[in-house]
Amino acid sequence: MRKTVSAEALDQIFRSARTYNGWTDTPVEERVVRQLYDLLKWGPTSGNSSPARFVWVRSPEGKAKLAGLAAEKNQPKILEAPLTVIIGNDVGFADALPKLMPHNTEATQKAFAAPGVSEVTAMRNGSLQGAYLIIAARALGLDCGPMSGFDNAGVDRAFFAGSQIQSNFICSIGNGDPASVFPRNPRLSFAEAGHFD
């Protein structure tokens, strides 16, 4: 059996990690974004469906466009961050299965083609991949500020027109300003969140 990773790593990815609402000027280099993707891509998805799609928004024009579609309180969290990624779910993910599931493409496509299955698969697994992104960013020493307060339909039109990609959530990434972190809220106890059977 493998060992537990170091206490420092557990702190960095879970126990001490916090959501940041403000950012320093430190940029996120393209090399680091590619390193981040090359980690998160390995997280498991149903039938290797890998439905998440990513728009890494870093240009002033892109940030202004995204901030204009966000809740007012989220606008500065986008404009000040070096990078905000839009995580979308591609409901047409099955088109990529010849690459993703080369030995069993047709049966997998058939399973995902049942009514409603591609939608729920895209949302479930695209969200899993969004969480892998958050953890992978933290593991690389980056801070995250995930947000779901924005106009999903507007973002779909502005960033995903002509595709079957639906925006899921957005996440600012960079070197967070410690002063922008809110006091930590409580979590549910083990017993409040579940039980043994």
Added chain:
Amino acid sequence: MRKTVSAEALDQIFRSARTYNGWTDTPVEERVVRQLYDLLKWGPTSGNSSPARFVWVRSPEGKAKLAGLAAEKNQPKILEAPLTVIIGNDVGFADALPKLMPHNTEATQKAFAAPGVSEVTAMRNGSLQGAYLIIAARALGLDCGPMSGFDNAGVDRAFFAGSQIQSNFICSIGNGDPASVFPRNPRLSFAEAGHFD
């Protein structure tokens, strides 16, 4: 800026981690399950909504009940595993906001009460928490076998009757049998999965 966690930790949680389909007899102690929850609970969710609920199925009766509601190929993956957790999304999660968001309970409850918002919030954030569970388990040296091939409505009736909890996916946890791992499938390239804007 924080450092990257060790290459060994990145391997263990992402790069070398695999989905297991068979299991050794090594049990998962209750202490370890509680340790796992005490890590995953810190992962961020929208408004600290924390909608995931967990049934940690380890009794022979519980396993038989769950396996009977699973796709045939998944039945041995449940029966042989020391533990299979059902990850459910509580659509009624807003009832817990007095604990989870004590300083802003009413405004947060109001935001989540808009039509359709609690459902999508539960699915998005419950799935994020399911991914935190997978990563936290791997970080603790455990192996995972996540599955979505089962009768969701049947599992809801059998395990979540009288609640607003909806099953999302299930995940066997334990000491995986290396011989049960399938060859690894390719992932999308950075350019196939997104772009800069």
